[in-house]
Amino acid sequence: NTETGSDVYRSVEISTPEADTTQTDTLREDIIRTVDDGRAVVANIAGTATDTNGESHSFAGGHYIAVNGYRDAGDQVKIADSANPNTAEYWITTEALADWIATRGYSTS
Numbered sequence: 820n821t822e823t824g825s826d827v828y829r830s831v832e833i834s835t836p837e838a839d840t841t842q843t844d845t846l847r848e849d850i851i852r853t854v855d856d857g858r859a860v861v862a863n864i865a866g867t868a869t870d871t872n873g874e875s876h877s878f879a880g881g882h883y884i885a886v887n888g889y890r891d892a893g894d895q896v897k898i899a900d901s902a903n904p905n906t907a908e909y910w911i912t913t914e915a916l917a918d919w920i921a922t923r924g925y926s927t928s
Contacts, residue, residue, distance in 0.1 A: 863920065868919040
């Protein structure tokens with residue numbers, strides 16, 4: 820908010836070990852709204868997730884990623900990830916992302 824203006828971003832917690840349907844639907848809606856507004860969602864993830872190409876991305880200690888696109892009505896989202904230049908961008912299902920965020924949270928506008 821220091822860079823984007825007062826109260827542009829808010830944090831959302833997914834405190835459970837896996838995201839439920841309501842949490843996943845809320846994440847999808849937040850991503851669509853934020854990306855359509857020209858911004859990215861910042862997700863705090865931990866563990867391992869598999870992208871739509873079958874590649875695994877693993878961050879046992881946690882990591883931050885940006886969600887900067889979506890397709891299929893928000894069922895898949897585009898990830899910008901600074902951890903590995905060889906996989907700096909990939910697609911993942913919103914359901915898999917919600918579970919990857921679980922026990923942590925994300926920031927959305």
